[in-house]
Amino acid sequence: MDNAHLKKTWQKGIKALEQQDFARAIASLKKVEKVMPEDPDVHFALADALFGQGKIDLAIRHCRIGIDTAPEAIVGWIRMxxxxxxxxxxxxxxxxxxRAREVSPEHPHVVAGMAESKAMVGDLEGAEAAFTDALVLAPGEPDLIVSLARVQDARGNMEAAEETLRAACAESPGQLVLWxxxxxxxxxxxxxxxxxxxCRQAQAHHPRSLELKxxxxxxxxxxxxxxxxxELYTELANAYPGDMRIQNDLAxxxxxLGRDAESHDIFRELxxxxxxxxxxxxxxxxARRYEIPEDRDxxxxxxxxxxxxxxxxxxxxxxxxxxxxxxxxxxxEDAFAHYRQGNALRRADLQFDSSAVSDHISRIIDAFTPDLMSLFEGKGNSSTRPLMIVGMPRSGTTLLExxxxxxxxxxxxxxxxxxxQAARAYTRQRNDPWPECIENALPEDLSVLSxxxxxALHTRSENAAKVVDKMxxxxxxxxxxxxxxxxxxxxxxxxxxxxxxxxxFFQVFPPGFDFAYDLSEIGHYYRSYExxxxxxxxxxxxxLVTVRYEELVxxxxxxxxxxxxxxxxxxxxACLSHQDSVDRVDTLSLYQVRKPLNTGSTERWRNYEKHLAPLRTALTAE
Structure with a gap:
């Protein structure tokens, strides 16, 4: 291959790489490699193309070859x-x-790479120091600022993380990623x-950002x-008519909001x-009830x-x-088979440890003792406005609300x-783990947090005698x-x-309910809750007043x-005809609670009794 042909082949490979046509780039660059096997730039370019194809191990191999040939090539060290x-x-x-720092001790990408590496191996203190050093070398770099804040958060210093990001937003309001x-x-x-x-403040600086909206x-x-x-989702849906998730969120x-016909039309169109x-x-x-298994849906x-x-x-x-x-x-039978498959698919992507939940419950019980309650008797806020409704998910909390x-x-x-949030705020003040830190609480702490x-209640309701917090x-x-x-x-x-x-087991939950996709794990979680x-x-x-769902309906x-x-x-x-006044519901029960009180959801388990052995075993475990 003469020099002119070689140069042309190299240029084709680089152009294909720029166009993200990785297969064509590799084909051209491999031809150049045969003629120039020790050229580091060829190996670094091949590494980029192979990475584009997801062949990371091969990409690393070519980076190593390039570095062995040219150990002073900082770009190769950084890529690898x-x-x-x-x-x-x-x-x-x-x-x-x-090794890269030996070649270029003040290269910001090298110092940033050291910071990320330290974070990955668990050296969070070292990572924070390295990200701080990197920002000295590259002031205002948004990715470094975000990474520094994440490490500060991971170290439990949320105040520092927040201050890092707020200061950066104030200094560089044009950087959307910071907001x-x-x-x-x-x-x-x-x-x-x-x-x-x-997000509202950010919109003043980025009024056209649909992502922010x-x-x-x-x-x-x-x-x-x-x-x-x-209103916002409608604007987004009009701007992004092809974005299925935005359309689904709007629906x-x-x-x-109870606008069922409109929502159904959008779901159906999707x-x-x-x-x-x-x-x-x-x-x-x-949203609907099916009558026959041959339904077109x-x-x-x-x-x-x-x-x-x-x-x-x-x-x-x-x-x-x-x-x-x-x-x-x-x-x-068929219903349960599909529920089981759906749950298995959801569970595959999650990490859940029943024993960790049980241990956490034990710590709460050990921390909140009769002696502690007596110590604070009469302290706190005298308001009776808060009305907290608690229980297991799917126990009737939304209906009672x-x-x-x-x-x-x-x-x-x-x-x-x-x-x-208040519990976490108090924990940060004490710099001790929750719930053990509660024993050091002072009356003024309770006053501020209450x-x-x-x-927060007042922002949702200004005048009601009782305000329900249904968490x-x-x-x-x-x-x-x-x-x-x-x-x-x-x-x-x-x-x-x-x-x-x-x-x-029959629901798809938002994040945070990792226990809910395996009958045995649900049972163990229930025992801890109980x-x-x-x-x-x-x-x-x-x-603490108990309301039994079966008696309520x-x-x-x-x-x-x-x-x-x-x-x-x-x-x-009016409490006996709540369905006449339901305004808005944003939980999984949004369709059920718009119906009059009825017993249609009691003893559903009998239809699936033969499948419940893992659940029964977990519920009776010591």
Whole structure:
């Protein structure tokens, strides 16, 4: 190959690489390699092309060849280090970047690579120092700022992480990634209101960013500002008519607002445009009742499940949709088979440890003792406005919330994260683990935290005598809540354990419910929950009122009158026809709670009794 031909072949390879035509790039570069096997640039270019094809091990091999030929080539060290990071080889990456630092000690990408490597091997202190050094070399680099904040967060220093991101947003408001990272961090810390406000501020600097608008719309949905969320999703849907997820989110908001016909039309259109997108099928199944297993929807879903292009994550939604539809039709064997497949697909991507949950419950019980409760008796905030409803997911908490909110003196704040947020805020102040740090609490701590919680209630309801916080997982924090509000009465929803656990197994949950996709794990989680609730009942006595789902739906007046009396609220007949006043619901029960009280969901477990051995075993385990 003469020099002119060789140069032309090299240029073809580089052009193909720039166009991301990796196969053509490799073909050309391999020809050059045969003639120039020791040229480092050829090997580095081949590494880029092979990486583009996902062949990372081969890419690393060519980086090594290039470095062996030209050990002073810093670009090769950096490329190899980054490839090693992508494969999770943190120690090898750290060695590579250490070697690179010998070549170029002040190269910001080298120092940043060292920081990422240290973080990967668990040296978070070293990683924070290295990211700080990298920012000295590359001031204002957004990716480095975000990485520094993540390491600070991982070290438990959320205040420092927040300050890092806020300062960067103030200094460089034109960097969208900084605003988005701050918003996501605040959301991860359960500060959804703050996250939404950050997105609102960011929109002033990035008014055309549809990605930012989508982020804020999701936060507003969590905050139950459904009208504003619907406006934003409508704008997004018009701007991105081909984005299936945005269209699905818009339909979900409309369903939460009770605009069922509009939401159904969108879901239905999505199934026609992209049958392999599983979420709309499940949303349709949730919204209607099926009569026969030969229904056209069921036939279409079965057909889609046979398609090889179907992604496992979307197949899970289709299996849950079929499970629900076949349950409606009374074809319980086939229904359970599909539920089992859907749960297996969801569970495959999750990590859950039942023993870790049990250990955490034991620590809570050990921390919140009768002596501790006596020590703080009479302290805290005297407000009786908070009305917390707790229980297992699918135990009737949403139904009870809607029934109580039919009363003119009761309003709902939805599922607030404020109690867990207060616990974390206190933990950070004490720099000790939760829940053990509670023994060092001072009355003024309780006063400050209770005011923050009441402020969150006030933003959702200004005048109601009682404001419902229907966060089922607050059962983990009832002891803490009772210290903050020593005069408040708490409500515990209980449903038949088999019905509760099976209903969990039949749902696709948002993130955070990793226990819910295996019958045995659900049973073990239920036992831990039951053990903690027994402890709270002993500590709180009459301040913890139990409402049994089966009694609520069969004798609502007999349950609600004494409940309202214990809450200090007069009886009102509107509670017996809550379906007439349901405004908005943004939980998995959004379709059920718009119906009158009925016993249709009691003893469903009997239809699946032969499949419940793993659940029964877990529920009776010591």
């Amino acid at each position: 280090g980054r490839l090693l990071l992508m494969t999770g080889k943190g120690r090898q990456a750290l060695e590579t970047f250490n 988005q990272s701050l918003g996501r961090a605040l959301e991860a810390w359960d500060r959804v209101e703050d996250a939404s406000e950050v 989508a982020q804020r719309a999701g936060l507003l949905y969590d905050l139950r500002d459904l009208e504003t969320a619907q 979900q908001v409309l369903a939460s 199934t026609k445009r992209e049958p392999l997108f599983g979420q709309p099928w499940l949303n349709i199944a949730r 069921l036939q279409k879903i079965r057909s889609v499940l046979k398609r090889r292009q179907l992604q496992p994550s979307q197949a899970a939604y289709l299996h849950f949709a079929l499970g629900k539809a076949l349950d409606d039709c009374g074809v319980y 809607q029934v109580l909110c039919a009363h003119p003196e009761v309003e709902t704040a939805g599922e607030l994260r404020s109690l867990a 005011e923050v919680y009441l402020g 089922p997982q607050n059962f983990l924090h009832l002891g803490f809540a009772s210290l903050l509000f020593p005069k408040a009465v708490f409500v515990h929803c209980v449903r038949d354990p088999l019905d509760t656990c099976l209903s969990n 053990r903690l609730m027994s402890h709270w009942q002993t500590l709180l006595g009459a301040r 069969s004798d609502p007046e007999g349950v609600l009158k004494p409940l309202l009396q214990s809450l200090g609220v007069a009886w009102n007949d």
